[in-house]
Amino acid sequence: xxxxxxxxxxxxxxxxxxxxxxxxxxxxxxxxxxxxxxxxxxxxxxxxxxxxxxxxxxxxxxxxxxxxxxxxxxxxxxxxxxxxxxxxxxxxxxxxxxxxxxxxxxxxxxxxxxxxxxxxxxxxxxxxxxxxxxxxxxxxxxxxxxxxxxxxxxxxxxxxxxxxxxxxxxxxxxxxxxxxxxxxxxxxxxxxxxxxxxxxxxxxxxxxxxxxxxxxxxxxxxxxxxxxxxxxxxxxxxxxxxxxxxxxxxxxxxxxxxxxxxxxxxxxxxxxxxxxxxxxxxxxxxxxxxxxxxxxxxxxxxxxxxxxxxxxxxxxxxxxxxxxxxxxxxxxxxxxxxxxxxxxxxxxxxxxxxxxxxxxx
Ligand code: SIN
Numbered sequence: 001x002x003x004x005x006x007x008x009x010x011x012x013x014x015x016x017x018x019x020x021x022x023x024x025x026x027x028x029x030x031x032x033x034x035x036x037x038x039x040x041x042x043x044x045x046x047x048x049x050x051x052x053x054x055x056x057x058x059x060x061x062x063x064x065x066x067x068x069x070x071x072x073x074x075x076x077x078x079x080x081x082x083x084x085x086x087x088x089x090x091x092x093x094x095x096x097x098x099x100x101x102x103x104x105x106x107x108x109x110x111x112x113x114x115x116x117x118x119x120x121x122x123x124x125x126x127x128x129x130x131x132x133x134x135x136x137x138x139x140x141x142x143x144x145x146x147x148x149x150x151x152x153x154x155x156x157x158x159x160x161x162x163x164x165x166x167x168x169x170x171x172x173x174x175x176x177x178x179x180x181x182x183x184x185x186x187x188x189x190x191x192x193x194x195x196x197x198x199x200x201x202x203x204x205x206x207x208x209x210x211x212x213x214x215x216x217x218x219x220x221x222x223x224x225x226x227x228x229x230x231x232x233x234x235x236x237x238x239x240x241x242x243x244x245x246x247x248x249x250x251x252x253x254x255x256x257x258x259x260x261x262x263x264x265x266x267x268x269x270x271x272x273x274x275x276x277x278x279x280x281x282x283x284x285x286x287x288x289x290x291x292x293x294x295x296x297x298x299x300x301x302x303x304x305x306x307x308x309x310x311x312x313x314x315x316x317x318x319x320x321x322x323x324x325x326x327x328x329x330x331x332x333x334x335x336x337x338x339x340x341x342x343x344x345x346x347x348x349x350x351x352x353x354x355x356x357x358x359x360x361x
Pocket of ligand 1: 163178179180185196198214215336337338339350352
């Protein structure tokens with residue numbers, strides 16, 4: 001953890017300031033966690049989003065070097081005037097009139113980032129991006145994860161995980177059944193993902209009054225808010241175990257070596273969003289195996305109760321895909337489910353990047 005004075009000095013000079021967790025990584029966005037929120041907000045005029053809650057802050061931005069290279073690339077560009085509107089559900093905003101394949105100036109990026117913190121899911125329509133552009137846009141939000149299932153990573157772009165039922169030369173090109181149970185990406189690792197960015201390349205042909213392969217999202221922050229205060233207090237004292245190997249069909253895909261790379265981890269049942277400070281239920285059907293300290297029956301019953309509560313329609317947005325949609329979601333304040341209602345003859349191909357997050361608290 002940086003102490004107050006060094007955070008402040010580093011911010012002031014615009015030099016790279018990253019959490020010790022990321023020291024070894026070459027990332028062009030910086031992430032900083034510190035207890036110095038109030039001080040930074042008061043003394044350096046940071047917005048509450050940047051210098052958030054007293055429990056710790058999560059500051060993102062680009063290094064001076066990156067800002068200059070962005071500025072150079074933007075010299076001949078028009079400023080972006082995008083349109084942003086909230087979807088009629090407790091989460092999600094649609095962003096129109098932005099081309100993610102082109103450089104995005106810092107002010108526009110901040111608007112996107114703020115909208116993302118507020119709404120948890122962003123939908124960008126009509127995009128045409130190369131893998132390099134997808135990776136570049138994703139890196140503005142943080143360093144990128146490389147998924148343990150290496151066989152489904154895009155050649156030359158290991159940051160891109162293919163999610164697909166397409167089979168080429170007798171081999172599946174991607175994970176065919178990814179996300180078909182409610183989950184939040186990478187809750188099974190110590191430092192789970194901040195967000196994921198999914199780009200629709202092929203989707204099943206819609207019928208006259210039905211789309212196929214939709215993705216549903218729920219707000220785990222709204223689900224927490226709806227709990228009664230006694231329950232909130234009780235859950236706040238609990239921790240849960242998460243494991244990528246919970247489901248037998250997932251275990252079957254992994255080699256012994258890959259299994260060793262995903263040891264189980266323990267997280268609080270209620271986690272605090274690092275930017276907004278909202279409390280979120282952090283238990284999901286795919287990866288949460290046990291509530292620590294409870295007997296099996298009680299633990300299973302509580303996991304089920306929390307999952308059913310989160311999955312309620314009142315907290316949900318259902319995305320009906322169009323080719324060219326880019327969707328990003330927050331892996332702290334949401335859970336999602338890919339609806340498996342299409343057959344092998346209906347090709348669905350998605351490219352996903354997964355952005356690294358910060359320690360859970
Ligand atoms: C995922 O869980 O990352 C996949 C979501 C989807 O394919 O809709």
